Amino acid sequence: xxxxxxxxxxxxxxxxxxxxxxxxxxxxxxxxxxxxxxxxxxxxxxxxxxxxxxxxxxxxxxxxxxxxxxxxxxxxxxxxxxxxxxxxxxxxxxxxxxxxxxxxxxxxxxxxxxxxxxxxxxxxxxxxxxxxxxxxxxxxxxxxxxxxxxxxxxxxxxxxxxxxxxxxxxxxxxxxxxxxxxxxxxxxxxxxxxxxxxxxxxxxxxxxxxxxxxxxxxxxxxxxxxxxxxxxxxxxxxxxxxxxxxxxxxxxxxxxxxxxxxxxxxxxxxxxxxxxxxxxxxxxxxxxxxxxxxxxxxxxxxxxxxxxxxxxxxxxxxxxxxxxxxxxxxxxxxxxxxxxxxxxxxxxxxxxxxxxxxxxxxxxxxxxxxxxxxxxxxxxxxxxxxxxxxxxxxxxxxxxxxxxxxxx
Amino acid sequence: xxxxxxxxxxxxxxxxxxxxxxxxxxxxxxxxxxxxxxxxxxxxxxxxxxxxxxxxxxxxxxxxxxxxxxxxxxxxxxxxxxxxxxxxxxxxxxxxxxxxxxxxxxxxxxxxxxxxxxxxxxxxxxxxxxxxxxxxxxxxxxxxxxxxxxxxxxxxxxxxxxxxxxxxxxxxxxxxxxxxxxxxxxxxxxxxxxxxxxxxxxxxxxxxxxxxxxxxxxxxxxxxxxxxxxxxxxxxxxxxxx
Ligand SMILES: Nc1ncnc2c1ncn2[C@@H]1O[C@H](COP(=O)(O)OP(=O)(O)OP(=O)(O)O)[C@@H](O)[C@H]1O
Ligand SMILES: [Mg+2]
Numbered sequence: 001x002x003x004x005x006x007x008x009x010x011x012x013x014x015x016x017x018x019x020x021x022x023x024x025x026x027x028x029x030x031x032x033x034x035x036x037x038x039x040x041x042x043x044x045x046x047x048x049x050x051x052x053x054x055x056x057x058x059x060x061x062x063x064x065x066x067x068x069x070x071x072x073x074x075x076x077x078x079x080x081x082x083x084x085x086x087x088x089x090x091x092x093x094x095x096x097x098x099x100x101x102x103x104x105x106x107x108x109x110x111x112x113x114x115x116x117x118x119x120x121x122x123x124x125x126x127x128x129x130x131x132x133x134x135x136x137x138x139x140x141x142x143x144x145x146x147x148x149x150x151x152x153x154x155x156x157x158x159x160x161x162x163x164x165x166x167x168x169x170x171x172x173x174x175x176x177x178x179x180x181x182x183x184x185x186x187x188x189x190x191x192x193x194x195x196x197x198x199x200x201x202x203x204x205x206x207x208x209x210x211x212x213x214x215x216x217x218x219x220x221x222x223x224x225x226x227x228x229x230x231x232x233x234x235x236x237x238x239x240x241x242x243x244x245x246x247x248x249x250x251x252x253x254x255x256x257x258x259x260x261x262x263x264x265x266x267x268x269x270x271x272x273x274x275x276x277x278x279x280x281x282x283x284x285x286x287x288x289x290x291x292x293x294x295x296x297x298x299x300x301x302x303x304x305x306x307x308x309x310x311x312x313x314x315x316x317x318x319x320x321x322x323x324x325x326x327x328x329x330x331x332x333x334x335x336x337x338x339x340x341x342x343x344x345x346x347x348x349x350x351x352x353x354x355x356x357x358x359x360x361x362x363x364x365x366x367x368x369x370x371x372x373x374x375x376x377x378x379x380x381x382x383x384x385x386x387x388x389x390x391x392x393x394x395x396x397x398x399x400x401x402x403x404x405x406x407x408x
Numbered sequence: 409x410x411x412x413x414x415x416x417x418x419x420x421x422x423x424x425x426x427x428x429x430x431x432x433x434x435x436x437x438x439x440x441x442x443x444x445x446x447x448x449x450x451x452x453x454x455x456x457x458x459x460x461x462x463x464x465x466x467x468x469x470x471x472x473x474x475x476x477x478x479x480x481x482x483x484x485x486x487x488x489x490x491x492x493x494x495x496x497x498x499x500x501x502x503x504x505x506x507x508x509x510x511x512x513x514x515x516x517x518x519x520x521x522x523x524x525x526x527x528x529x530x531x532x533x534x535x536x537x538x539x540x541x542x543x544x545x546x547x548x549x550x551x552x553x554x555x556x557x558x559x560x561x562x563x564x565x566x567x568x569x570x571x572x573x574x575x576x577x578x579x580x581x582x583x584x585x586x587x588x589x590x591x592x593x594x595x596x597x598x599x600x601x602x603x604x605x606x607x608x609x610x611x612x613x614x615x616x617x618x619x620x621x622x623x624x625x626x627x628x629x630x631x632x633x634x635x636x637x638x639x640x641x642x643x644x645x646x647x648x649x650x
Contacts, residue, residue: 003533018518316514319475320575321503321531323496401502402476405514 004329012334015306016341023338026302029295030342030384031349033288034377038350039357040284042367046358048277050365051270062133063239063265065090065226065247070258080251080260081223084213089250090226094242096234101129103225104212106180112205113178114166121162123179123205125212133229136206141173141188148187148208155211157188159202179205180215236265289380295342296384303335303392314396315404328397335389336382343381347374421484422582422614423449423472428481430467430637441467442478443637451582454605454615456625459634465618466511466587468634472616473508473585474498486582503531507576509586513568515560521547521571522556528579546578547571550604566597573604583614590624602627 016023069080087102094100104125112121130136131143138157148155156177163172172186184207193201216222230239240263247261307314314327347369354367430442441464449455459465470476471483474490483490485505493501502508515524525543534542547553550570560568569589576584589605590598602624609615609628617628625631626645633641 007530014518312514313516316516317527318499319473319502319508319510319514320528321499321579323499323531326531402470405475405510 004326005333008326008329008333009337011330012337015334016338019306022302023341026299027295027338027342027345029298030292030339030381031295031346033292033295034343034346034381035350035353036291037285037288038347038369038373038377039353039367040288041281041373042351042354042369043358044277044281045370045373046354046365046367048274049368051273051277061234061236061266062227062229063236063243063263065228065243066262066264067223068260068262070260072258073260079223081221082226082261083222084224086247086250087224087226089246090228090243093246094228094239096231096239096242098229098231099129099132100226100228101127101133102209103130103227104209104216104222105225106212110205111178111180112162112166114168114175117166119162119165121159121165121203121205123207123212125207125209127209130206130227133227136193137191138188139191140171141186143188144206144208149210152211152214153208154182154184155187155208156184157190157206158186159190159200159204160192161200161202162205163189165203177205179207182215236267240265292380292384295381296339296388299335299338299385300388300391303331303338303389304395306334307331307392307396310396311399311404311407314399315401315407318399318401319405324397327399328393331393331396332386332389335393336385339381339385339389340378343378346381347377350377421448422451422453422486423447424482424484426482426484428468428471428478428483430464430471430476431479440637442471445481445637445639447632447639447642449614449616451614452612453630454609454617454628455630455632456617456619456628457632457634458619458622458625460620463634464637465620465634467637469585469587469616469618472583473506474501475508499531503528503579505582507573507579507581507584509569509572509576509584509589511587511591513560513565513572513592515568515571515575517560520557520559521552521563521567521574524560524571525574525578528575532579542578543574546574549577550574564597565592566594566600569593569597569601570604573601577608577613583616584608585616585618587618588620589617590619590621598624 065082065086067080067082069078073080084102087100090097091100102125106123106125110120110123112119112123126144127149128144128146131138136143139160141157144155144157147153156179158168158172158177162168166177168175168177168186172189175186176183177186178184190202190204190206213222230236243263244259248259251260253260314322317327351367351369354369358365358367425445425447428442428445429440432439432441443464445468457465457468467476471478474485474493477491485501488501490498490501516527519527522540522543525546526539529539529542544553544556547556547570550573552567552570552574555563555567558567560571563571569592573584573586573589576586586605590601593601605615605617606627615628617624619625629645631641631643631645632639
């Protein structure tokens with residue numbers, strides 16, 4: 001068996017090379033099919049690997065609680081809120097929480113000014129615990145300390161993007177910026193984190209939570225976000241259940257009322273993105289496999305032509321002793337090699353295409369092909385070759401030697 | 409004596425034909441290409457079949473070469489009843505017992521002289537190196553040792569015929585069959601080829617030739633004349649024609 005395969009491969013290669021251009025055109029369908037599959041997969045897989053990384057940089061075991069006004073409540077003109085009391089409650093009662101921090105977003109203008117430069121940024125009031133919860137480390141200077149909150153100091157920690165936009169010096173510590181009409185002293189510069197799904201994580205300005213509250217003035221009805229990280233070994237679902245119960249109780253919700261808050265986990269978000277990406281991969285993969293099928297039919301067509309063309313040759317081989325399986329193997333292997341060759345070229349082309357696309361679009365993650373996609377592409381194109389090679393090969397193998405020899 | 413010891417003692421005749429007929433139905437007319445041929449051929453003989461065009465020579469040779477099946481009759485080759493064999497067994501016989509030299513050479517156009525001669529050995533599961541060696545030897549024997557890497561279309565007619573003969577010889581067959589081996593060659597080249605056959609015959613090779621040329625046929629031990637699918641004369645060479 002091995003001997004037959006070896007010899008058939010040898011002669012198949014000779015024949016494929018003898019008709020270089022025709023072989024290439026024949027296999028073009030497969031090339032295009034595989035190239036598009038691989039391009040799509042390499043892009044989506046690169047994306048999902050990247051998303052995975054980004055989310056782990058967000059702090060993979062962190063939870064965010066936000067107020068969420070159910071539609072029924074909104075119709076009645078109500079507005080859900082998360083209050084500092086809720087924060088206290090969770091701090092006191094919830095178990096499995098490693099660190100917890102409130103985040104108060106600036107409600108009005110988020111203009112930041114340094115000398116003559118102004119920019120708009122996300123200003124957040126938070127505490128020293130934010131550092132652990134959000135995995136936000138300072139590159140120079142220091143983070144917001146507990147004392148900053150206690151004394152409502154006008155200090156700020158800024159992201160890299162803000163520093164660049166404002167034209168601040170390389171080390172911006174001890175410079176002053178104007179936030180909402182008040183001057184704040186820069187005490188730290190955050191390490192760059194890049195962006196997640198279009199949100200630049202370096203475009204932030206952090207100030208002490210209590211300072212932020214005092215700036216919000218006598219506006220008593222504030223709505224905060226709570227971000228917390230879980231202790232080692234604690235199940236996200238357990239904590240989520242616990243928090244839900246606590247907050248529902250605190251907000252006096254009847255059993256038939258919807259939650260007036262949302263608990264988001266980084267993992268949840270990641271799973272959602274993964275699902276979407278897998279769907280996209282699947283759908284496009286499905287569409288593209290049709291083109292592989294079309295490519296296979298092209299191969300069958302050319303193989304049939306080739307059998308007819310080589311009828312005499314087949315007759316000669318049979319006359320000097322070729323058995324059915326010799327001829328069958330030769331044409332089958334030729335079809336498979338053609339198809340595999342197309343698969344290989346398509347693989348390279350698809351990867352090149354994916355890389356080109358991902359590098360031509362700014363901030364798009366680099367393309368990557370998983371091994372399973374390579375195996376799938378080659379396996380599938382080989383299979384297509386065998387599937388569509390069977391008919392021509394059987395036709396060749398079943399030729400009667402004398403008829404084949406007489407063929408003009 | 410064949411080196412692989414495939415001699416069959418049960419039948420002293422290498423070939424025994426009994427009432428072989430081949431009929432073609434062409435619409436309403438029946439063409440009797442062969443019409444009851446009975447003949448026995450011994451090992452080591454050189455037999456020439458002669459006859460005018462359309463007398464059934466090629467049809468007969470194709471049946472002898474196990475390429476075609478007769479409509480009727482019995483064919484024993486080396487004691488084996490050929491009619492009972494399936495396509496793969498026939499292929500095996502063609503490979504082991506028979507070297508076929510065609511009227512029109514029938515070389516593989518994309519293989520070199522060496523490749524063509526190596527091809528029958530592929531079906532014998534002989535490794536590449538050994539095949540090469542054997543093919544080179546065969547080409548040397550027919551005097552083409554210096555043209556092994558040429559494609560058929562780079563060779564002259566006589567050279568192609570030599571390649572075809574080498575391909576027939578390389579498997580060390582029981583019989584060498586040749587259909588009009590000089591049909592496409594000039595008289596000078598024909599003489600060379602016939603000399604080669606003579607040499608093979610003197611080495612003990614059984615030869616069956618088909619020709620329509622009297623002087624070519626006369627080189628063999630035995631001349632059998634066909635007409636309209638029947639044997640009309642069977643004589644030893646040297647016997648007078650009339
Ligand atoms: N496949 C076929 N179908 C119908 N008739 C055939 C077929 N093959 C051969 N014949 C007929 O059989 C007869 C013998 O043909 P064959 O080829 O054996 O002649 P031949 O003696 O070899 O002639 P030549 O010397 O011209 O080669 C011819 O009348 C031919 O028409
Ligand atoms: Mg003829």
